Amino acid sequence: MPRFFKPTAGLAAVIIFLILFHYLGWLAPAESWLVKAIAPVSWSIHNFSGGVKSFRNFWLAQNSLLTENNNLQAQLVQCQTNQAQLNNLTAENDLLKRELNFVREKPWRYVSAKIITGVSDPLSQSVVINRGRHDGLIPGLAVIAASGVLVGKISEVGDAHSKVLLLTDNKSRVAATVQNFGQTVGLVEGQFGLSLSMTNIPQNQELREGDLVVTSGLEGQIPRNLIIAKIDSVNQVASEIFKTAILSPIVSFDNLSYVAVIIP
Amino acid sequence: MWRRNLFIIFLLYLSAGLQLGLFNNFFWLSQFNLFLVVLVFFVNLSSFSAALIFAFGSGLLLDIFSSLPFGTYLTTLGLTALVLEFLFFNFFTNRSFYSLLMLAVLAVVAYQVVFLAVAGVLYFAGWSDFFVHHNYWLPATGQLFITLMAVTLIFWFINRQSKSFKPTFLRP
Numbered sequence: 001m002p003r004f005f006k007p008t009a010g011l012a013a014v015i016i017f018l019i020l021f022h023y024l025g026w027l028a029p030a031e032s033w034l035v036k037a038i039a040p041v042s043w044s045i046h047n048f049s050g051g052v053k054s055f056r057n058f059w060l061a062q063n064s065l066l067t068e069n070n071n072l073q074a075q076l077v078q079c080q081t082n083q084a085q086l087n088n089l090t091a092e093n094d095l096l097k098r099e100l101n102f103v104r105e106k107p108w109r110y111v112s113a114k115i116i117t118g119v120s121d122p123l124s125q126s127v128v129i130n131r132g133r134h135d136g137l138i139p140g141l142a143v144i145a146a147s148g149v150l151v152g153k154i155s156e157v158g159d160a161h162s163k164v165l166l167l168t169d170n171k172s173r174v175a176a177t178v179q180n181f182g183q184t185v186g187l188v189e190g191q192f193g194l195s196l197s198m199t200n201i202p203q204n205q206e207l208r209e210g211d212l213v214v215t216s217g218l219e220g221q222i223p224r225n226l227i228i229a230k231i232d233s234v235n236q237v238a239s240e241i242f243k244t245a246i247l248s249p250i251v252s253f254d255n256l257s258y259v260a261v262i263i264p
Numbered sequence: 265m266w267r268r269n270l271f272i273i274f275l276l277y278l279s280a281g282l283q284l285g286l287f288n289n290f291f292w293l294s295q296f297n298l299f300l301v302v303l304v305f306f307v308n309l310s311s312f313s314a315a316l317i318f319a320f321g322s323g324l325l326l327d328i329f330s331s332l333p334f335g336t337y338l339t340t341l342g343l344t345a346l347v348l349e350f351l352f353f354n355f356f357t358n359r360s361f362y363s364l365l366m367l368a369v370l371a372v373v374a375y376q377v378v379f380l381a382v383a384g385v386l387y388f389a390g391w392s393d394f395f396v397h398h399n400y401w402l403p404a405t406g407q408l409f410i411t412l413m414a415v416t417l418i419f420w421f422i423n424r425q426s427k428s429f430k431p432t433f434l435r436p
Contacts, residue, residue, distance in 0.1 A: 045285025
């Protein structure tokens with residue numbers, strides 16, 4: 001037993017001091033240095049494994065690619081029609097705003113970031129990015145994928161790195177609106193890293209499969225109208241006050257490499 | 265001494281790259297802990313102090329990249345190293361393949377017990393948002409088998425390269 005006592009006491013003391021120093025912020029430079037030191041190798045391996053996953057997914061999905069291609073072509077034609085209408089409406093909207101001397105919304109500022117790695121614990125769905133406090137990041141900011149789709153929120157900020165809680169984490173909550181006639185509001189929640197759901201939807205709201213879900217802007221640091229997902233199906237139980245929609249993400253959360261953080 | 269410490273730093277760097285960049289990216293490998301496997305070998309082949317330094321370094325790296333409160337992995341891996349050293353010193357000193365496998369199984373069990381206890385205490389005390397969900401147990405069970413495979417592979421490799429793992433009771 002004496003053989004174990006001294007190292008155990010030493011280890012306990014070091015751990016206690018390190019935890020103390022971490023929460024006092026004294027370890028921040030050392031932590032940033034360690035992240036920077038590990039980032040290159042971790043990022044290369046992360047990218048390589050992302051490529052392996054994409055390749056695997058491609059082979060698993062190739063049977064359905066032909067059907068998907070036909071569906072996408074039909075959707076493209078529909079989107080082109082919608083886009084033409086949207087361009088007209090945008091031009092008309094701009095004209096009307098100018099006539100009303102409408103104050104323009106403040107444009108967003110973006111900070112682009114590279115995903116260094118996933119987090120080390122199996123209990124959360126998060127990633128680590130290479131931007132931090134020095135780049136003006138604070139917890140709660142929206143993180144979007146390159147295509148402009150919301151993928152998560154900043155959960156923790158270091159000097160030169162930050163942790164992003166992905167929307168698929170079951171602790172993730174985002175105030176959202178459905179782009180339908182009633183502008184239905186609700187809460188988008190993660191489903192244990194697998195998918196997303198929208199809860200707190202009043203029973204009297206009409207939802208359709210394929211409706212887009214966007215941010216409502218009710219959270220101060222997240223701008224409105226950022227695309228989150230689209231509705232896959234709706235679970236409705238007559239005896240309950242609210243109904244729940246199951247959402248399908250627009251982007252794959254598995255193969256993210258670069259993201260942008262919106263600073264409102 | 266400095267060569268040993270350099271070797272530990274190299275192993276920490278390599279393990280961190282693989283653990284964070286590769287294993288955490290795949291659902292089935294997400295709970296495989298390479299640091300734990302290397303720790304088992306440190307306990308078997310090196311001194312107690314080297315095992316403690318490695319456990320401490322691993323804990324620090326995992327804590328920096330974790331969403332859990334800082335100290336969770338330092339405590340978990342530190343305690344796991346102590347448990348492993350105690351078991352090795354008292355029960356598995358012959359360095360046979362079977363005792364190594366048994367030590368690896370006990371390492372996974374000890375690691376999971378301590379990790380869940382620490383994460384649970386932090387969660388129920390309100391210091392952490394994260395605790396086990398229903399997806400946790402499948403890869404956690406898989407961790408045991410993947411760990412055993414990794415230990416077997418590394419044992420085979422070391423056994424071919426050196427005499428460190430020749431069972432002591434067979435020595436003349």
